Amino acid sequence: MASVRATLLMMFLVALVATQTQVGEVRAQSCPSQMASLNVCGPFVVPGSSRGPSSECCGALQAVEHDCLCSTLRVATSLPSACHLPPVSCGKSYF
Numbered sequence: 001m002a003s004v005r006a007t008l009l010m011m012f013l014v015a016l017v018a019t020q021t022q023v024g025e026v027r028a029q030s031c032p033s034q035m036a037s038l039n040v041c042g043p044f045v046v047p048g049s050s051r052g053p054s055s056e057c058c059g060a061l062q063a064v065e066h067d068c069l070c071s072t073l074r075v076a077t078s079l080p081s082a083c084h085l086p087p088v089s090c091g092k093s094y095f
Contacts, residue, residue, distance in 0.1 A: 031068035038064065 041057035043049060053061075080088050 031065070031071065034064045034068050035072055 037060040038057070040060050041053055044051060044053040044057055077088075080086065
């Protein structure tokens with residue numbers, strides 16, 4: 001009886017780990033498509049734009065997972081260094 005319980009517990013743990021791995025892969029694959037959906041925000045993020053974001057832009061931003069957005073911002077801020085360029089200083093406002 002104890003070995004049956006141990007076997008069932010092991011099978012449950014293996015299934016749980018497999019499910020979590022698949023969920024992580026789906027999230028990783030969906031981040032690029034989530035970020036691509038933000039293209040509707042393009043008119044708002046262009047320097048000099050005086051318009052506010054559209055409801056379509058706000059909806060797209062709301063659909064992006066927090067981890068996806070933060071990871072993308074981290075990568076974007078490290079890009080100049082990775083390309084052997086000087087760091088970007090965002091002290092001056094273009095709006």
